[in-house]
Amino acid sequence: MNDGVLLSVRELCTWYELKKWGFFHAGYVRALENVSFDLHQGEALTVVGESGSGKTTLLKTILGLVPPTKGEIFFEGKKIAKAVDIVALRRSVGYVQQDPYGALPPFMNVRRILLEPMVVNRIGTRLEREARVREVLEEVRLTPVDDFLYKFPHMLSGGQQQRVVIARALVLQPKMIVADEPVSMLDASVRVEILQLMRRIQKLHNLAVIYITHDLSTVRYFSERVFIMYAGKLVEEADVRTIVHHPLHPYTQALLEAIPDPDPANSKRMRNVPPGEPPSLVRPPSGCRFHPRCVHRIEKLCDVEVPPMFSPEPNHRVECWLYKS
């Protein structure tokens, strides 16, 4: 493993067991299947997928909130296996939740919310903690700090609440931030502000960031590398420009076709998107999971054998039989 790699995930599978009936085993929801990737220090990575594609499960598995069924996770070269490792991992990883109002305890004021992680982890003296709270609030531009310290979450606007959540993720000076749809609950005008703030903080502290979203159009403003997930599988990986202008996987192509840019000409044309819905993850389709909806399906191959990762170009991986040679 080389030096710059902060997080390394190898053939990770997470299955949720269905409710059992007596002794009978009802099966699994295969939420995550064979995902492998490396994340370097200071790198921003975006995972794009529809709801139910396993992107949140990936995040939860990395954070140790859900035990992996198979596969390994390495953080700073150390394998995460025991509970002790998970506690240590969580200390160096900040988590930005999707719904800021739901993520902030309503009975704590901003100062208390930001002190809590340091108190729990027994970091610093009382004065040092107070100083850190002010520092981090300034970093997320909740200034003047004194106006915000004693406010409760319900007194803040959505954008301000999300800033508090980001501040809380930063307070322990993490090496990595994981953000689960950090802007999906915010209005368009605020969304940009928060994305730019996160980008600035990421550059400033040389943080590794995993940003999860269903909205491919915000990705460009945030990261270089993109993962596309479909039905629990990582189907394509490339940098943003390549994904937008030269997508390889038929699913990515459909996704791009489905995303409109604001343009009055849109009302004059139909979007060429495949019908149907993502498959059930209890009994996923055999072979490639996208084959029932795919227009480029190769009979007797796509529906039988699971495609491996191909790399038709440097820095571009795709899980599709079309790129076999």
Next chain:
Amino acid sequence: MSERAEEVRTLAIGVGKGAKQTGGELLRVRNLYLYFRTTRGVVQAVDNVSFTLREGCSAAVLGESGCGKTSLARAILRLLPRNVARYEGEIILDGVDTMKLSEEAFREQIRWRKLSMVSQAAMNALNPVLRVGFQIAEPLLVHDRMPKEKAYARAEEAARLVGLPVDFLQRYPFELSGGMRQRAIIAMALVTNPRLIILDEPTSALDVLTQANIMNALKRIKNELGVSFILITHDVATSSDLADEVLIMYAGQLVEYSHAETGYRHPLHPYAQGLMASVPTLREDRSLEFIPGQPPSLLRPPTGCRFKDRCPKRFAKCEEEPPVFRVGERGELVKCWLYEQTGERYE
């Protein structure tokens, strides 16, 4: 596509016969007010909104959350809560002044006959113990007192129009996916041949591909049947799929009413310009901007222009109430003092 269009055209005979495409006036809203009473004072959710929608045209109502988009829809459809403090103005739908109708007459003549609505997250509001087909046919049974077989046949046509497989009508809502349930709700709004359908965030809870599929279905319905839509959303990019006209609301007021070409490409009002510049685009390379500050409280909105505190182009006159100006050759309306010189005052 063409095959599909053929199919839709033949089906349209039953479902779409109420609509004609003459381009006359379909809906005229004049000086509409809707205020709510709360424990902290009166909320001015819809404040003096006026606009006109032509037949066969669709409008998108855009704005941040809390700007009064949904209240506007509810005011038009008269679906009001109990704490209404002020509800007045003029709403003329298809030549009928609906504000003069009694509650009962409004229910019988307008709601679901001429005007129906798909409300936000409505797919979760389907009755879990009734079959989907019955729920789609129900408006016909109630409002038109249609015989059951005929109503079911119409429900089938409506289902086909929105891309809901006909055998799904025998199923219960829990057996359908989110996208299919949303289609069922749209079929329900469509089944009585209304002239106008108000869609309140019809696709916001759905996946990207499903969303595109449903927008395709709506576009087809619009083109083939000439039904008008009022699409309420905060998703600017998706709204451009359906909109001929754009209504931009800010803090309870309509600040701009323009054609799609102007509204998306060259918005007039400074708020509209900020809103359009903050929309992330996938293909176009441009830097994003944002509007600093917060929208004002609707309990005590600022005097003068409501956007003045956040406006980069404010000047002394903004302290007064900004009038509406008519600018451009297509009659765009904008509520901003900047257009005093170029536009003609509209009242």
